[in-house]
Amino acid sequence: MEKGNLHRWVEQLDTGMKYKRGLGIESTAHTFGVSVVDERGTILSNVKEVYKPPPGKGIHPREASRHHAEKAPKLIGDALKAASLTIDDMDFIAYSAGPGLGPCLRVGATLARALSVYYHKPIIPVHHGVGHIELGCLLTGSSDPVVLLLSGGHTMILVSGIRSWVVFGETLDLTLGQLIDQFGRAIGYSSPAGPSIEKLARDGKKYVTLPYVVKGNDLSFSGMLTSIKKELSRPYADLAFSLQETAFAMVAEVSERALALTGKRELLVVGGVAANARLSEMLNHVADRQGAAIKPIPIAFAGDCGAQIAWPGVLYNKAGISARAEDAFVNQSWRIDRVSVPWRS
Amino acid sequence: MEKLIKRGAEADILLGWWGPLRAVYKVRRAKPYMVTELDLKLRKARTIREASVMPHARKAGANTPYIFYVGIRTFTIVMQYIEGLTMKEMLDDKPVLAAELGRTLSKLHSAGIIHGDPNTANFILSDANRLWYTVDYGLSFFSSELEDIAVDIHIVKEMLAAQHKRVFQEAFNHFLTGYSETAGHHGLTQILKKLNEIERRGRYGRQLVD
Numbered sequence: 039m040e041k042g043n044l045h046r047w048v049e050q051l052d053t054g055m056k057y058k059r060g061l062g063i064e065s066t067a068h069t070f071g072v073s074v075v076d077e078r079g080t081i082l083s084n085v086k087e088v089y090k091p092p093p094g095k096g097i098h099p100r101e102a103s104r105h106h107a108e109k110a111p112k113l114i115g116d117a118l119k120a121a122s123l124t125i126d127d128m129d130f131i132a133y134s135a136g137p138g139l140g141p142c143l144r145v146g147a148t149l150a151r152a153l154s155v156y157y158h159k160p161i162i163p164v165h166h167g168v169g170h171i172e173l174g175c176l177l178t179g180s181s182d183p184v185v186l187l188l189s190g191g192h193t194m195i196l197v198s199g200i201r202s203w204v205v206f207g208e209t210l211d212l213t214l215g216q217l218i219d220q221f222g223r224a225i226g227y228s229s230p231a232g233p234s235i236e237k238l239a240r241d242g243k244k245y246v247t248l249p250y251v252v253k254g255n256d257l258s259f260s261g262m263l264t265s266i267k268k269e270l271s272r273p274y275a276d277l278a279f280s281l282q283e284t285a286f287a288m289v290a291e292v293s294e295r296a297l298a299l300t301g302k303r304e305l306l307v308v309g310g311v312a313a314n315a316r317l318s319e320m321l322n323h324v325a326d327r328q329g330a331a332i333k334p335i336p337i338a339f340a341g342d343c344g345a346q347i348a349w350p351g352v353l354y355n356k357a358g359i360s361a362r363a364e365d366a367f368v369n370q371s372w373r374i375d376r377v378s379v380p381w382r383s
Numbered sequence: 384m385e386k387l388i389k390r391g392a393e394a395d396i397l398l399g400w401w402g403p404l405r406a407v408y409k410v411r412r413a414k415p416y417m418v419t420e421l422d423l424k425l426r427k428a429r430t431i432r433e434a435s436v437m438p439h440a441r442k443a444g445a446n447t448p449y450i451f452y453v454g455i456r457t458f459t460i461v462m463q464y465i466e467g468l469t470m471k472e473m474l475d476d477k478p479v480l481a482a483e484l485g486r487t488l489s490k491l492h493s494a495g496i497i498h499g500d501p502n503t504a505n506f507i508l509s510d511a512n513r514l515w516y517t518v519d520y521g522l523s524f525f526s527s528e529l530e531d532i533a534v535d536i537h538i539v540k541e542m543l544a545a546q547h548k549r550v551f552q553e554a555f556n557h558f559l560t561g562y563s564e565t566a567g568h569h570g571l572t573q574i575l576k577k578l579n580e581i582e583r584r585g586r587y588g589r590q591l592v593d
């Protein structure tokens with residue numbers, strides 16, 4: 039036997055014998071992603087396709103779900119192939135059960151259910167937000183962080199509670215992602231508009247005053263959106279700049295508050311908006327001032343992906359938790375603080 | 384001469400003297416990560432707000448430190464030093480203390496004052512006279528709107544759940560009991576209904592499509 043082959047064979051034997059692993063399917067909104075992760079936390083594969091609505095339009099749930107349904111079979115095959123495994127090698131099938139868009143969620147759940155029944159695998163519903171957080175902890179090695187969750191459906195600060203994640207502060211109306219997307223749409227960008235707004239903001243020079251609303255540890259962005267829509271005669275770059283400066287400063291302030299009040303030493307930033315360089319810069323300052331370490335997650339895993347579902351799948355599997363296929367649900371508005379997270383105390 | 388005793392999210396708290404009196408210097412320092420216009424605007428507004436609401440709060444029946452000096456251009460408030468433990472340090476062992484938080488907040492609300500940051504760290508039990516003092520009025524404002532009152536209570540609930548997780552339910556019940564003892568013109572039932580609505584808006588079914 040050739041050396042390369044032997045090596046590979048030993049490695050396969052190694053993973054094959056010792057480590058449990060499972061398939062994770064993410065399909066809450068724009069992204070359909072599939073990933074295989076093993077119990078050591080090694081991401082064996084992570085593939086995805088992102089649905090892009092036409093410029094100036096928001097996500098259309100049924101169009102997005104059609105996109106996901108089309109891409110799903112190939113992506114599942116790709117994820118297994120990239121991990122050099124077959125579906126038989128999986129110890130469980132995990133899927134994103136919410137919160138998100140009904141039609142999109144159902145694509146993932148239906149597939150997971152089918153695979154589970156056909157191949158006799160335990161099925162595990164995973165909360166999308168918990169997925170972001172736990173994958174973030176895995177990738178950054180955080181143990182007990184203040185978490186800033188900035189995904190499409192969440193703008194929250196969380197800390198670990200008793201077998202759960204507890205909301206420390208959150209938006210009272212729009213999420214940061216929605217604010218950015220809706221502003222983007224008002225100036226003709228397609229959603230998600232984050233990256234294009236970030237680019238545009240770099241050319242902004244003049245700061246336009248926008249409502250800055252912090253209430254305790256909570257935030258409100260709806261007034262800012264209303265205001266900025268009335269200023270559309272100004273240069274878009276200035277508006278994008280001012281929106282980022284104001285909204286991010288609000289997020290930075292409540293993050294600083296959370297660090298000051300809890301005395302925790304790690305700040306973990308997850309979700310799509312985490313990729314924004316200006317926000318990271320601000321949060322670095324915040325962490326510095328509070329003597330905490332900022333834990334940015336690799337850009338490739340900041341946005342939605344299968345690994346955020348597969349990894350919690352591993353954790354639930356270890357805890358002996360799964361659902362019966364007929365009980366595998368979707369919940370469009372699943373509250374993160376109602377999710378049982380047995381590995382956190 | 385002044386000694387830094389606390390670094391809050393928006394201000395440094397220094398302990399020093401005002402003439403012969405022990406005094407706290409609350410200094411809102413520049414935040415290097417904010418654009419200057421926004422930073423100056425916020426620091427000025429909050430300094431003024433804090434200094435102007437505190438006397439009203441006292442009139443409403445909430446003990447607050449006396450203010451000795453306000454420096455608008457230096458964003459500094461010099462006030463009476465309240466020596467003692469904060470409720471944050473005591474609540475986990477004595478959840479019933481939350482009733483006091485409820486009583487005080489209710490008095491403020493009845494007087495049309497929204498505290499804006501009703502955190503247990505902002506309630507100090509004075510060693511000198513065993514009275515509870517409320518500090519940190521930088522986010523406070525005047526309003527009698529049901530919505531604003533309910534948000535203030537939402538903040539309490541969230542804060543108890545996140546920072547006092549082991550005694551959360553018990554403490555929140557005590558808080559509500561204390562609050563209802565001095566109910567303002569919005570009855571507690573009405574406030575709780577609004578609270579429920581706010582929580583739904585926040586965490587349930589946030590519409591991804593809009």
Ligand SMILES: Nc1ncnc2c1ncn2[C@@H]1O[C@H](COP(=O)(O)OP(=O)(O)OP(=O)(O)O)[C@@H](O)[C@H]1O
Nearest residue numbers: 389391392393394407448463464465504505518519
């Ligand atoms: N007059 C005072 N006497 C004694 N202690 C005080 C006084 N004022 C403030 N403190 C202590 O310092 C802490 C921080 O003060 P304060 O809340 O006013 O600052 P802040 O920066 O606005 O805080 P936050 O982090 O809540 O924004 C308070 O929680 C309290 O424990």
